[in-house]
Amino acid sequence: MISLRIDGALFNYRVAGVAVLNGKVLLHKTPSDNFWTLPGGRCELFEFSKDTLQREMQEETGMDAEAGEMLWVSENFFLYNGDKYHEIGFYFEMQIKNLPSQDDFLGVEGQDELLFHWHDVNDLHSIRVYPEFLADALAKKPLEKGHYNSGYLDLDAVSVIPS
Template sequence: MISLRIDGALFNYRVAGVAVLNGKVLLHKTPSDNFWTLPGGRAELFEFSKDTLQREMREETGLNAEAGEMLWVSENFFSYDGDKYHEIGFYFSMQIHDLPHQEDFLGSEGQDELLFHWHDVADLHSIAVYPAFLTEALAKSPLEKGHYNSGYTDLDAGNPIPS
């Protein structure tokens, strides 16, 4: 996995999928997190980004997902679980072909449980979604391609970290 420890911080290369269906977007979180994210994960060396998304969805949910066009690139700086991160994220549209319903379901990341939930796009402003640009970007119809930068965020506390 492309996650490198450099000078006491972590560089992370993450790929995520944007599945929007019937006005709802699929998000996930661990039971202990106080924020939601788009499903996905870290790329492996010599793995194309679209392949990363498809592999992560199979590993975490058992579902077959198809990565579509790239929507967003983001550069994020945050603290999480006591570590500081510099993350580059690629966000692709995603279709889940064998999705049986739009109800909540459980997945896993190794030994950790993941909660998956279809959130109404119109209500995203009322929950914590990370990276923060997603709340506004997901509200646009149709979704617009873009490049986003975020300031430092402490995901454990949900508060911006002064630069």
């Protein structure tokens, strides 16, 4: 996985999928997180970004996903679980093949549980979604391509907002 520890901080190369269906977007979080994010994960060395998204969805959910066009590139700096991160994120349109329903479901990230939920795109400002640009970007119809930079965010200090 492309995650490098440099001078007490971590650099991450992350790929995420944007699945929007019936006005809802698929987000996930761990039970202990106080924010939601798009599903995806870290790219492996010599792996194309679209392949990363498909692999991560298969590993985390058992579902087959197809990566479409790249929507956004994001540069994020944040503190998470006591670690400082510098993250480059690629965000792709994503279709989930043979989606059984839009009900909540559980997935896994290694040994950790992931909670998946389809959130109404119009309600994203009432929950904590990270990176912060997502609530505005996902509300645009049609979705607009772009490059986003986020200032330093302390995810450890963000208060819990119910889902």
